[in-house]
Amino acid sequence: MATIHIPTPLRPYTDGQASVEVAGATVAEALNALTTAHGGLAKHLRDDAGKLRSFVNVYLGDEDIRFLDGEATALGDGAELTIVPSIAGGLDLPELTGPEIARYSRHLILDEVGMEGPRRLKASAVLCIGTGGLGSPLLMYLAAAGVGRIGIVDFDVVDESNLQRQVIHGSGSVGRPKVASAAERIRDINPHIQVDLFEEPLTSENALRIMAPYDVVVDGTDNFPTRYLVNDACVMLGKPNVYGSIFKFEGQASVFNYRGGPNYRDLYPEPPPPGLVPSCAEGGVLGILPGVIGCIQATETIKVLLGAGDTLSGRLLLYDALGMTFRQLKLRKDPHAAAVTELIDYQQFCGVPANDHEQAAVAEEEPFQRVNGPAAKARLDGGWSPYVLDVRRPAEAEIVKFEFADRLQPHGEVVAIADELPRDRDILIHCKMGGRSATAAKALADAGFDPQKLYNLDGGIVGWSRDVDPSLPAY
Amino acid sequence: MSVSTSAAELAKLHAHAEEGYPHEVVGILAGDRLTGRIERVHPLVNERSDSAHNRYKVSGLTLMRAERGLESQGLDILGYYHSHPDHTAQYSDFDREHALPNMSYVIVSVRNGVVAETASWRLKEDRSAMDSESLDIVSV
Numbered sequence: 032m033a034t035i036h037i038p039t040p041l042r043p044y045t046d047g048q049a050s051v052e053v054a055g056a057t058v059a060e061a062l063n064a065l066t067t068a069h070g071g072l073a074k075h076l077r078d079d080a081g082k083l084r085s086f087v088n089v090y091l092g093d094e095d096i097r098f099l100d101g102e103a104t105a106l107g108d109g110a111e112l113t114i115v116p117s118i119a120g121g122l123d124l125p126e127l128t129g130p131e132i133a134r135y136s137r138h139l140i141l142d143e144v145g146m147e148g149p150r151r152l153k154a155s156a157v158l159c160i161g162t163g164g165l166g167s168p169l170l171m172y173l174a175a176a177g178v179g180r181i182g183i184v185d186f187d188v189v190d191e192s193n194l195q196r197q198v199i200h201g202s203g204s205v206g207r208p209k210v211a212s213a214a215e216r217i218r219d220i221n222p223h224i225q226v227d228l229f230e231e232p233l234t235s236e237n238a239l240r241i242m243a244p245y246d247v248v249v250d251g252t253d254n255f256p257t258r259y260l261v262n263d264a265c266v267m268l269g270k271p272n273v274y275g276s277i278f279k280f281e282g283q284a285s286v287f288n289y290r291g292g293p294n295y296r297d298l299y300p301e302p303p304p305p306g307l308v309p310s311c312a313e314g315g316v317l318g319i320l321p322g323v324i325g326c327i328q329a330t331e332t333i334k335v336l337l338g339a340g341d342t343l344s345g346r347l348l349l350y351d352a353l354g355m356t357f358r359q360l361k362l363r364k365d366p367h368a369a370a371v372t373e374l375i376d377y378q379q380f381c382g383v384p385a386n387d388h389e390q391a392a393v394a395e396e397e398p399f400q401r402v403n404g405p406a407a408k409a410r411l412d413g414g415w416s417p418y419v420l421d422v423r424r425p426a427e428a429e430i431v432k433f434e435f436a437d438r439l440q441p442h443g444e445v446v447a448i449a450d451e452l453p454r455d456r457d458i459l460i461h462c463k464m465g466g467r468s469a470t471a472a473k474a475l476a477d478a479g480f481d482p483q484k485l486y487n488l489d490g491g492i493v494g495w496s497r498d499v500d501p502s503l504p505a506y
Numbered sequence: 507m508s509v510s511t512s513a514a515e516l517a518k519l520h521a522h523a524e525e526g527y528p529h530e531v532v533g534i535l536a537g538d539r540l541t542g543r544i545e546r547v548h549p550l551v552n553e554r555s556d557s558a559h560n561r562y563k564v565s566g567l568t569l570m571r572a573e574r575g576l577e578s579q580g581l582d583i584l585g586y587y588h589s590h591p592d593h594t595a596q597y598s599d600f601d602r603e604h605a606l607p608n609m610s611y612v613i614v615s616v617r618n619g620v621v622a623e624t625a626s627w628r629l630k631e632d633r634s635a636m637d638s639e640s641l642d643i644v645s646v
Contacts, residue, residue, distance in 0.1 A: 039573075039582075039583055040583075040606040040607055040608045040609050041606075041607070041608075043607075043608055071631075074632070074633055075606070075607050075633070084604075085604065086604050086606070088565075088566040115566035115567065115569075115570050116566060116569070116606055117563065117564060117565050117566040117569055118532065118562075118563070118564050118569060118586050118604070118606070119561070119562065119563040119564075119600075119604040120532075120561075120562055120588055120597075120598070120600055120601040120604050120605070120611075121530055121554075121557075121560050121561035121562055121588070121590075121598065121600055121601065122530075122560040122561075122590060122593055122598050122600065123598040123599050123600050124560075124600075151557075154557075154560050155557065156559065243528060243529075244528045244559060246556055246557050246558070246559065247556065268555075269555035269558075270555055270556075271555070271556055289556070290556075335556060336556075336557075338556075
């Protein structure tokens with residue numbers, strides 16, 4: 032004989048008894064004996080197909096039978112079964128209209144998606160941080176799949192140099208806000224969905240408010256401060272964070288903070304030292320790379336929304352475009368990780384500004400001077416005659432260089448030529464945008480150069496092209 | 507059937523629903539089964555973080571622990587409440603499919619972050635629908 036413990040709401044069907052003794056060699060036999068003796072229970076325990084209803088959990092001792100052999104689990108004499116209801120509910124999924132059924136038919140006929148899949152997607156809301164290389168394919172595929180509400184956060188404008196990879200934007204959109212350009216393309220792909228635009232930087236002040244209405248957040252950012260901000264806000268809000276990042280020919284993807292899984296801080300507790308990892312603008316990126324990684328993020332987002340398949344939660348996917356290989360690493364939660372309880376100053380945390388709009392905003396003691404393009408031009412015109420050191424890679428100098436540059440030496444190797452640089456003269460150091468040259472200036476200061484004589488060209492040669500001499504090509 | 511509660515407990519329930527907006531919130535209604543009086547509104551954590559704006563779930567053991575705690579204080583479990591962000595207080599088919607019999611299901615409609623409507627429902631014996639039941643406010 033086995034004993035079945037009955038929860039309060041079902042006791043009216045067992046004449047008020049809190050437990051019932053039944054015979055049965057398996058869980059199924061015991062439950063059938065129960066519903067035979069107490070007929071009113073049957074329709075509440077099982078659905079029309081005879082399956083246990085989703086809110087009915089059955090425990091044998093302290094084990095959920097789903098983790099044993101289900102209803103086939105064998106019962107010894109004196110076994111104790113407990114029926115433990117869970118509670119669930121919520122709004123019904125929206126119906127699909129005729130045009131929507133036609134549009135999503137290739138999804139509808141997939142057994143794994145079915146009629147419920149597109150209805151779930153229609154009821155879903157996804158926030159994409161960034162409409163750059165990753166956000167471009169991601170947003171287009173999420174829109175095409177019919178995710179009912181898509182939010183976009185970006186405050187950049189479309190630049191000529193974006194078009195090599197940011198395929199959501201076209202040549203006609205150069206100079207327009209990215210969110211406007213992206214929204215137009217999304218609405219053309221699928222007029223049935225709601226698009227929310229946030230043309231503002233994501234900050235510690237607005238992140239929780241902006242993210243709150245969405246089910247999934249997709250990280251399409253290109254910098255560490257925003258990546259940590261997105262991660263921490265997702266952890267605080269309990270939202271899945273679909274992660275992707277790209278560098279030159281290599282990409283990474285994962286799903287963070289999903290069903291108790293690890294998050295970005297379990298992978299990287301702290302950011303790399305400033306300047307160690309160049310941005311795409313500084314290091315370059317194969318245009319198709321974000322297409323591959325963004326599509327992987329789109330796939331994972333759809334799987335999370337559908338509850339289908341095995342996501343990248345707990346796994347870090349590594350893609351190498353040159354070798355054309357995919358590898359994966361196991362990710363686990365770091366048991367010693369500090370709990371995320373508040374959003375901090377992420378620019379300070381990472382030691383870098385979140386975007387090039389704020390190059391000058393980094394507050395720290397710097398062992399060198401800063402001068403922007405127009406100021407440098409004015410001083411040069413006034414007779415200033417610094418030694419000009421270009422710390423970019425030779426391939427960049429072939430694209431564009433200053434005629435008045437004295438020396439080209441990549442930023443990581445400037446100390447090697449320290450003995451060949453003048454110490455009694457000002458040195459003006461530049462790179463593409465000002466990041467690597469700041470690293471080089473610091474390295475020279477550490478090597479004993481006078482901080483008063485080291486000048487970093489803020490904005491780099493690109494800033495010069497924009498503000499001083501538009502005849503130089505920006506790249 | 508009908509249930510009743512005090513203005514103070516209903517205010518707690520409404521505050522929880524508004525605080526959780528735009529997500530669905532969920533909790534237990536505990537009190538006296540004989541009189542149908544709800545004496546304690548007990549908030550729970552919605553486990554559906556992947557789709558919290560239109561779904562709630564509380565797993566069995568979590569629910570059981572909370573209910574045992576309330577029962578040990580001499581309270582009966584009368585039912586559950588949840589919110590419908592930007593939707594009516596009408597039960598959904600999804601609510602009905604997942605409902606337990608002999609329990610009150612209070613649904614709070616929250617529009618733009620503000621409670622708009624409150625209704626209580628009880629599953630029919632044949633599970634085909636839920637009946638409306640009155641939710642009365644009584645003074646202490």
